[in-house]
Structure formats: C-alpha cells, structure tokens
Amino acid sequence: MLVDAHCHLTGSYLVPEAIEPTLARARAEGVTGFIAVGTDLEDSALVLDLARTVPGVRASLGVHPHEARTWTPEVEAGLAAMVEDTAVRFVGETGLDWHYDLSPREAQEAAFRAQIRLAKRIRKPLMIHTRSAPEATLRILEEEGADEVRGLIHCFSEDRAFAARALDLGFYLSFSGIATFKKAEAVREVAAWAPPDRILVETDAPFLAPVPYRGKPNEPGFVRFTAAAVAELRGIPVMKLAELTTRNLEALCGWAPAS
Numbered sequence: 001m002l003v004d005a006h007c008h009l010t011g012s013y014l015v016p017e018a019i020e021p022t023l024a025r026a027r028a029e030g031v032t033g034f035i036a037v038g039t040d041l042e043d044s045a046l047v048l049d050l051a052r053t054v055p056g057v058r059a060s061l062g063v064h065p066h067e068a069r070t071w072t073p074e075v076e077a078g079l080a081a082m083v084e085d086t087a088v089r090f091v092g093e094t095g096l097d098w099h100y101d102l103s104p105r106e107a108q109e110a111a112f113r114a115q116i117r118l119a120k121r122i123r124k125p126l127m128i129h130t131r132s133a134p135e136a137t138l139r140i141l142e143e144e145g146a147d148e149v150r151g152l153i154h155c156f157s158e159d160r161a162f163a164a165r166a167l168d169l170g171f172y173l174s175f176s177g178i179a180t181f182k183k184a185e186a187v188r189e190v191a192a193w194a195p196p197d198r199i200l201v202e203t204d205a206p207f208l209a210p211v212p213y214r215g216k217p218n219e220p221g222f223v224r225f226t227a228a229a230v231a232e233l234r235g236i237p238v239m240k241l242a243e244l245t246t247r248n249l250e251a252l253c254g255w256a257p258a259s
C-alpha cells in the first residue's frame with residue numbers, strides 16, 4: 001500500500017473523464033492514497049470537490065508561487081473558507097520559484113507568508129514548493145514560525161544542508177521521480193540518508209515521470225518506481241518503504257487511506 005503525497009488531478013492538469021481511470025490504474029498497482037494539490041483558487045475548489053467525493057483522495061489547497069500574482073484579499077478569504085474542511089489536509093502548494101519567476105518575487109513572498117499564517121491559524125501542515133530559492137525559503141519558514149505546523153518539502157531537489165534545516169523545522173522530505181535519475185546525486189544522497197520517520201514519496205503528476213517513463217506524462221501509479229528507487233538507496237524492501245511513508249503521512253497530516 002503506497003501513498004502519493006503530491007499529485008495534480010484537476011483543472012488544466014487532467015481532464016475530468018481521465019481522473020477515475022487514472023486512479024483505478026494506480027489502485028491496481030497498490031497506490032491507494034492520494035494528496036491532490038490545488039495551485040490557484042479555482043483549481044483548489046476543484047481539488048476540494050474531488051477530495052470530498054473520491055475515496056482515498058485528500059486535498060492540499062493553496063496558491064502556487066507561479067500563480068502568486070493572483071493573490072488578493074479576496075483570494076485569501078476564498079481559500080480560508082475552504083481549508084477548514086476535513087478533506088483538506090495541507091495548505092499549499094506555496095513557496096518560492098525563482099527558477100521560472102512566473103510571478104514577481106515580492107508577490108511570491110507575500111502569498112507564501114500569508115499561506116504560512118493561514119496554516120497556523122487552522123493548524124494544518126504546509127505543502128512547500130521551492131526552486132532556486134533555498135535560502136529565502138528556509139528563512140521565511142523560520143521567520144514565520146512554520147515549525148508550529150510543519151509540512152512537507154515537495155519534490156525534494158535540494159542538498160543535505162537544506163534537508164538538515166528543513167528537518168530542524170519539523171518538516172518532512174517528499175521524494176519524486178528525480179530520485180530515480182542516476183545523475184541526481186545530491187537528491188539520491190539525501191534519500192538514502194534522511195531519517196526514516198521523515199520521508200515521503202510522490203509523483204507531482206503529470207510532471208516529472210520517474211524512470212522508466214521519464215519524459216512521458218506522469219500519473220500517481222508511477223509512485224511505485226520512486227518508492228522502489230528510494231528503498232534500494234536505503235537498502236530496505238519496498239514493502240517496508242511503503243509502510244514507512246504511509247505511516248509518516250498519517251503522522252504529519254492525520255490521515256492515511258483505509259487498508
């Protein structure tokens with residue numbers, strides 16, 4: 001039994017009629033839990049609807065750094081109205097993306113800080129996206145006291161020094177298909193070394209498919225390849241890794257799929 005700690009199943013990511021067959025393929029591969037992630041207010045509403053109606057799906061609602069330019073008091077109020085639902089287990093994805101810079105950096109920071117405060121108000125963990133901004137991401141998490149609610153660093157792609165500071169804040173590290181890429185040495189090193197009670201696996205579907213599907217559209221069932229790679233790096237059976245990561249998700253967000 002595996003859980004995909006971060007996937008996109010709604011809006012522009014997957015057409016509605018493809019959702020059920022995609023999840024059915026994943027379940028057939030033993031993937032029974034899915035954290036579906038919203039990237040703006042409209043997408044978050046779709047994710048909430050899915051999480052309320054489809055067994056095994058729970059929601060992470062937020063405004064992605066790419067969409068931070070859309071952040072307004074009205075968006076904040078709309079998000080705040082949705083995140084209290086018990087189907088919602090995380091706030092985000094939020095954070096900083098200084099690689100693509102699709103929203104101005106000041107807007108990214110403002111939306112990030114506001115979502116950390118929202119998570120603290122409702123006492124739910126954070127879903128963090130960080131790219132090319134490691135120092136600023138950690139500084140903001142530290143300044144805003146994110147250790148109070150913790151969260152996960154999704155699609156972990158930083159190094160051991162970053163991991164150590166995130167772990168100090170109580171955060172979990174979620175490994176994606178990158179862990180199957182032989183050249184991603186720093187990420188593979190962290191996947192081998194990280195404490196067993198702080199690791200998760202995810203797809204970030206439809207992006208970043210693991211080997212052997214690299215370059216193709218990704219889907220939650222493929223989390224098994226990432227799980228196998230992380231298990232191999234750690235020298236443990238994949239069943240053990242599945243058990244660990246399912247338990248870790250439950251420890252972080254209070255939810256695990258029924259077995």
Ligand SMILES: [Zn+2]
Pocket residue numbers: 093129130154155
């Ligand atoms: Zn992301």
Ligand SMILES: [Zn+2]
Pocket residue numbers: 006007008037093204
């Ligand atoms: Zn994502």
